[in-house]
Amino acid sequence: xxxxxxxGFLNYSTYSGYDLKQLMDVSTSNFWHAKQSQIYTTxxxxxxxxxxxxxxxxxESRPNRRxxxxxxxxxxxxxxxxxxxxxxxxxxxxxxxxxxxxxxxxDPQSVLTELRLxxxxxxxxxxxFQGVTKDVIQQFSSSEDMQKEAQFWEATxxxxxxxxxxxxxxxxxxIENLES
Amino acid sequence: xxxxxxxGFLNYSTYSGYDLKQLMDVSTSNFWHAKQSQIYTTxxxxxxxxxxxxxxxxxESRPNRRxxxxxxxxxxxxxxxxxxxxxxxxxxxxxxxxxxxxxxxxDPQSVLTELRLxxxxxxxxxxxFQGVTKDVIQQFSSSEDMQKEAQFWEATxxxxxxxxxxxxxxxxxxIENLES
DNA sequence: GCTTTATATATAATCTTTTATATATAAAGG
DNA sequence: CCTTTATATATAAAAGATTATATATAAAGC
Numbered sequence: 001x002x003x004x005x006x007x008g009f010l011n012y013s014t015y016s017g018y019d020l021k022q023l024m025d026v027s028t029s030n031f032w033h034a035k036q037s038q039i040y041t042t043x044x045x046x047x048x049x050x051x052x053x054x055x056x057x058x059x060e061s062r063p064n065r066r067x068x069x070x071x072x073x074x075x076x077x078x079x080x081x082x083x084x085x086x087x088x089x090x091x092x093x094x095x096x097x098x099x100x101x102x103x104x105x106x107d108p109q110s111v112l113t114e115l116r117l118x119x120x121x122x123x124x125x126x127x128x129f130q131g132v133t134k135d136v137i138q139q140f141s142s143s144e145d146m147q148k149e150a151q152f153w154e155a156t157x158x159x160x161x162x163x164x165x166x167x168x169x170x171x172x173x174x175i176e177n178l179e180s
Numbered sequence: 181x182x183x184x185x186x187x188g189f190l191n192y193s194t195y196s197g198y199d200l201k202q203l204m205d206v207s208t209s210n211f212w213h214a215k216q217s218q219i220y221t222t223x224x225x226x227x228x229x230x231x232x233x234x235x236x237x238x239x240e241s242r243p244n245r246r247x248x249x250x251x252x253x254x255x256x257x258x259x260x261x262x263x264x265x266x267x268x269x270x271x272x273x274x275x276x277x278x279x280x281x282x283x284x285x286x287d288p289q290s291v292l293t294e295l296r297l298x299x300x301x302x303x304x305x306x307x308x309f310q311g312v313t314k315d316v317i318q319q320f321s322s323s324e325d326m327q328k329e330a331q332f333w334e335a336t337x338x339x340x341x342x343x344x345x346x347x348x349x350x351x352x353x354x355i356e357n358l359e360s
Numbered sequence: 361g362c363t364t365t366a367t368a369t370a371t372a373a374t375c376t377t378t379t380a381t382a383t384a385t386a387a388a389g390g
Numbered sequence: 391c392c393t394t395t396a397t398a399t400a401t402a403a404a405a406g407a408t409t410a411t412a413t414a415t416a417a418a419g420c
Binding site for chain 2: 001004008011028029030031032033078079081082083085086088089090092093095099101102103107110113114121125148149151152153155156158165166173174178
Binding site: 181182214215217218222241242243 | 376377378379380383384385386
């Protein structure tokens with residue numbers, strides 16, 4: 001699926017692996033992330049499959065950049081994927097819930113400590129969503145032909161915000177129940 | 181991490197791979213799931229590592245069961261994992277958001293169709309959480325020494341409920357924004 | 361002057377997860 | 391009578407993702 005994240009960006013412009021990592025970190029990290037190594041190996045695989053092509057862009061005093069470009073075949077693949085509707089709910093993995101589920105044998109105080117720690121982390125995350133990420137969207141969508149994009153990007157930002165709020169609410173409730 | 185899901189169950193009783201798959205499907209699937217093949221191969225690996233041991237339980241007219249038991253080393257490993265607090269937020273992967281993020285080139289109507297489909301799926305999921313899963317908890321926690329467990333299990337059920345509500349709310353908002 | 365951060369790519373090894381297939385039989389539904 | 395569902399385990403192959411390491415240099419901070 002990382003494939004489509006990369007193609008999605010390359011559909012706007014040409015980028016290097018390094019660029020794509022930066023882009024994902026500031027825009028999609030909330031719902032899709034990847035390590036540097038995976039990005040590089042996936043780009044290589046996509047080129048082998050004829051979905052992107054690359055060329056070296058020489059630089060003085062910096063390592064050369066390998067810049068990737070989406071091919072027609074890649075554009076079709078991307079369009080096809082986006083237009084194919086998802087007919088199921090995606091399943092989650094929540095390590096904190098897994099730990100909590102088996103926490104009955106543990107000291108009740110350390111469970112509460114962990115939940116309060118997560119509360120702080122999610123609170124910080126929420127604050128971040130209400131501020132910084134909004135700036136990124138405005139920055140990207142300053143041009144007129146980006147108005148449509150901005151709407152979708154705002155939707156994904158909003159999801160992060162609602163998710164953090166929900167998580168904090170759940171932690172509040174859970175802590176309260178365990179304290180009594 | 182599947183390792184700890186399996187150990188968590190085996191800490192209560194001995195189970196076969198088949199049992200563990202059933203258990204996960206009715207209890208943890210909301211926040212942790214695994215395919216049959218992964219469960220079997222993981223159990224094999226855990227036995228090689230001395231974390232569980234197994235023995236064959238013969239059955240007439242049914243395939244023999246391989247029943248697993250947690251070892252002392254396994255119990256220690258589990259306790260250790262549970263008591264180790266998580267100091268970061270877990271990152272998510274939401275394919276629907278990824279698609280939405282790159283949907284600007286797509287026909288607006290098909291985006292709305294997909295979102296409405298997800299709305300129905302999450303609505304059904306929410307109804308399921310408010311009913312069926314509650315029964316499972318009551319069934320499991322009927323005995324007195326399960327009161328503590330029930331509290332943690334209810335917390336994970338509640339998470340599923342809040343998550344579905346949040347998701348539906350986000351879909352509502354997003355659809356409304358796209359329609360106008 | 362020294363350390364850290366940023367720019368840039370690449371690969372090996374490992375771990376995790378999914379998809380697919382094989383085998384065997386009883387009970388239940390239609 | 392036939393098909394599906396449930397019981398049960400096992401493994402191969404592939405895909406997806408993480409951890410770790412290597413290399414190289416400029417700019418910025420201290």
